[in-house]
Amino acid sequence: MNDDLRAQIETEAEKHALFNALKHESDADVGAIMGPLMGENPEFREHGNEIPGVAGKVIGQVNQLDTEGKRERLAEIDPELVEELDAEDEEDDRVLPDLPNADEYDQIRMRCAPNPNGPWHMGHGRMPAVIGTYKDLYDGWFLVRFDDTDPETKRPDMDAYDDILEDIDYLGFEPDEVMTASDRLEIYYDHARDLIEKGGAYTCSCSGEEFSELKNDAKPCPHRDKDVETTKAEFEDMIAGEYSSGEMVLRVKTDIEHKNPALRDWVAFRMIDTPHPREEAEEYRCWPMLDFQSGIDDHLKGITHIIRGIDLQDSAKRQRFVYDYFDWEYPEVIHWGHVQVDEYDIKMSTSTIGELIEKGELDGWDDPRAPTLQSVRRRGIRGEAITEAMVGLGTSTSNVDLAMSTVYANNRELVDDDAPRFFFVRDGVEYLLIGEHPEVAEPAVHPDHEDRGTRTIPAGEAVLIESGDIPDHGDRIWLKGLGCFQHTRDALQYTGDDISAVRDEGVDVIHWVPAEANVSVRMRTMDGDVAGRAEPDFADTDVDDIVQFERIGFVRVDSQGDDEIVTYYTHD
Template identity: 70%
Template sequence: IEYLGFEPDEVVRASDRVETYYEYARELVEAGGAYTCTCGGEEFSALKNDARACPHRDKNAATTLEEFEAMVDGAYDPGDIVLRVRTDIEHRNPALRDWVAFRMIDTPHPREEAAGYRCWPMLDFQSGIDDHEFSITHIIRGIDLQDSAKRQGFVYDYFGWEYPEVVHWGHVQIDAYDVAMSTSTIKERIEAGELDGWDDPRAPTVAGLRRRGIRGKAIVEAMTELGTSTSNVDLAMSSIYAANRELIDDESDRRFFVRDGVEKTLLGGPETAEPPLHPDHEERGTRSIPVGGAVRVEPDDVPPNGKRVWLKGLGPVRHTRNAFEFTGDDIEVVREGDVNVVHWVPADESVPLRLRTMDGDATGRAEPGIASHDPDEVVQFERIGFAKIDRHGNGESVAYFAHR
């Protein structure tokens, strides 16, 4: 929440409020709005689909309360009994017919404070109670939860409460990802070892975007532009990238990173290169890169034999006899369009770096100054794009690619 730029007024954990849900369940039973049911799942489903009441539907409140207290005490096993909300058994939508409000769960809650509870509310009951208690006036929900408002409406009617206004949002699919925007799908791929975790750069998750250096504000701006609609929509990552670029460009130092570099002996030229830390901020100074006797460039940047390139921040070289020979040409050769500007790193003092991207890892070497950046800092690898430094150690630096 804080990452997205919001500050909650209060943090409430449902697992701290189980006793509150029990109290409302008791009131609902006394109001004639709920009953305990020991039908098997398939048995009740068949009855429900035929719009027929189960044998327990007319159970009196006293018996229901007695059995519910036994549920609270943990006297039943999972599947033995549930507490159902008494709705309209002939409702045209079978999903709304006498839905389950409480069930038994044996798996201990991960929070120690709640590990002793075995009778747990279903989400529609729990959130419905919370929305009333916290005076919620508007609810934003996914289109797949349209039935939730209708289910909760029965509870609100029993208690005489006014239901909040609901805005439904269609499914949002983010382009540029090969992984479906589905928690179950992502979880399956993590368990299968196809993804490293929820923050894998290939996963369409907030954690993944954050680890890549995408600011929360950029996500909020892009989502706000979409607006709310019950139609399914595609969110273009380009809109998030554009918003993020506006936020990080000015503060991101520039660095060189060469992927799968080709080493070339350097003949002549300065011993040290001094490219700017940021082209628009001379006051930040330059970064000193020791050149040494050889450099690495990307394979596609090696010119044909006899042709020239401009090593950015260093100067012009001609590809001669499988080496780069410094020529001393003026920058005008670049302005005239005769010579391409390419990035490079020193062959000897460069740093191994692994760049994690949505398309897999890219390996190469970065200029030595990359080691001075702390984890979570964002830099721009010139001619490649922005990346967030993740860690240094084990013989390499690791960064996560954000966008161009």
């Protein structure tokens, strides 16, 4: 290696090392820069064995600089890379990436198109969270369209229409329009008639197996070239219900030799014998497939941007055939990967959750163990916390994982400041208090807000403490608000109120409730119900209050009964 080449390698290595260190806010290393270094400088490859040694020395010098020094040096040798770093920082600060070609539209119009076959699980919340956020960012328009044109395999749940709208409201958004596809059958029929007139569709009575064999062999269906009048008449018979399920379909005429068999002459309408559960739609038997119905509605409603799962890429390709026949412009499409949510043992599937409810393994859609929006709402998690977490996932085509810890962190910021504190003891063990201890504890309602005052907890003659907090014989504990006690003779002997026992000697501070004057509480959690006792003032809380049980976590008050208060555990 000559001196000129060595100097060139040192310069390039320094540039990449500076960029890498600034981008990741850490020290650079040889392994991280070798890829871009060799990729941009193919002439270095014949010296691949020597380059790590040369680059290593440069990297060592780079890592001795502070952040400001690295930035100044990178600006000297490659100002464009500094601009790239700044652009990435701006991108990171954005809530979501820019919508493609947004400036070409007078108004951004997006739609959320749920199938109302059941209440929403957590994953469903991503779509309205992102679309609603885009609406706010662009001062756009937001449609909720219920795609309920499959009354058999994805049979609508009559309660789900309202449940889903409640979930969208819970997440913090209000649609500009709500529509139901099963109200629009005549619109779809009219567009099918126009498509037939254009020679873009034909009726087909092949069995599914027969057509599949033809399609896979790239051979045309024998009905493909029937005349328009025959197709029109047979389609009208479909609308009139003259055929049974499986006897006749209407197909969109595409390219029978298309490289993707899934796009060859796809079904636009089929017959379904099962009546729709909505009274307004129960007489219909000829139903559009989702790709046809959705494509028509997106155009008629002026949708500019569609977000859909990456597994639905073929939908856009199918719909483009219809749009080409009508000479329509297809909306911008963003495909994203699926979202998985940790912490749940139950599959995020509407049908799976429904089956568990039917079997009695879940109490309902809002059971704390269910991965549903109804469940987290009942637990006291605010919709804003979920929306923020979902938006934070972006719109990547890769599958993404939503950590519930992120939702909890968001929610903690929202509720912590307002949540009063209370003592709650699980599996309580009773201990007598002996010695001249205070008769009443007065801990703060909220440790960060002295102006909210204190709460009053009578000590009485005995207290309940959690079994895990029982000290060994002879050891001490600090009963919060009362003072220091030593475990002796199966009682707690008061030893004083010198806080140095906690600060200097490491005595544990624990919560407690009086053995007599307390409140019975059932706390519902993802792991089952927990019974316990709370301090007497907890009886004054109201349903829907969010409070913090000290050393346990936040809970939502679900019901107030004479014998028991039921709470739902939110998070720690």
